[in-house]
Amino acid sequence: MAGLYFEDFEIDQVFEHAASRTVTEMDNVLFSALTLNPQPLHLDEEFSKNTEFGQRLVNSYFTLGLLIGLTVPETTLGTTIANLGMSKVEFPNPVFHGDTLRARTVVKSKRPSRSRPDAGIVEFEHRAINQRGEVVAICQRAAFMRCRPRKAN
Numbered sequence: 001m002a003g004l005y006f007e008d009f010e011i012d013q014v015f016e017h018a019a020s021r022t023v024t025e026m027d028n029v030l031f032s033a034l035t036l037n038p039q040p041l042h043l044d045e046e047f048s049k050n051t052e053f054g055q056r057l058v059n060s061y062f063t064l065g066l067l068i069g070l071t072v073p074e075t076t077l078g079t080t081i082a083n084l085g086m087s088k089v090e091f092p093n094p095v096f097h098g099d100t101l102r103a104r105t106v107v108k109s110k111r112p113s114r115s116r117p118d119a120g121i122v123e124f125e126h127r128a129i130n131q132r133g134e135v136v137a138i139c140q141r142a143a144f145m146r147c148r149p150r151k152a153n
Contacts (some may be wrong), residue, residue, distance in 0.1 A: 002079070003074075003077035003079035004079060005079050005148040006112075006119065006120035006148070007148050008148075009107050009110050009145075011108070014104065015071070015075060015104065015105040015106075016104055017071055017073070017074055017104065017105065018074070019070050019102070019103075020070070020100055021070065021101055022098065022101075023058050023063075023095060023097060023099050023101065024098075028058045028059055029042070031061070032062075035059075037061075041053075042058070043056070044056070053096075055097075056097065057095065057096065058094070058095035058099070060095075060137070063091065063095050063101070064089060066101060066128070067103055067137045067139060070101070070103035071103050071105050071126050075105060075124065079146045080145055080146070081119055081144040081145065082143075082144045083141060083142070083144070084142040084143065088139070089139045090137070091137050092134075092135055092137075092138070093130070093136045094136070095128075095136050095137075099131060100130065100131045102129050103126060103127065103128055104127045104129060105126050107122060107123070108124065108125050109122070109123040110122045110123070113144070117147075118146065118147050119146055119147055120147060123140060123141070124142075125139070126139045
């Protein structure tokens with residue numbers, strides 16, 4: 001399904017996104033390496049065995065990126081102009097190798113752009129949920145969205 005236009009969103013609209021994704025060790029190690037993050041909690045199995053988690057944690061910024069990615073097909077695919085910002089990013093529970101994540105989105109607000117008549121701003125609340133039903137990430141995201149194209153006369 002292609003993304004929705006500004007006019008298609010309604011406040012309190014809920015999306016239970018169709019896609020889910022199992023997070024692998026390779027995802028975590030590669031993402032940490034690509035972002036130059038040497039945190040042993042992500043990379044060092046022996047170090048992590050002695051933490052309160054007893055195992056490596058998935059890099060939270062990978063989790064955030066995956067969360068946003070899972071939401072794109074049903075919301076903003078091809079209809080977003082830009083992300084304006086993210087706020088209230090939280091990670092209430094850890095993500096481990098082998099966890100499968102799905103996403104849920106609620107439209108929190110929307111308003112027409114003050115500077116562009118062909119666009120509007122939609123604020124989403126995205127949640128990533130693991131296979132145990134635990135919320136592992138929450139993010140408020142403001143997206144600059146295209147309005148539906150006007151038909152030529």
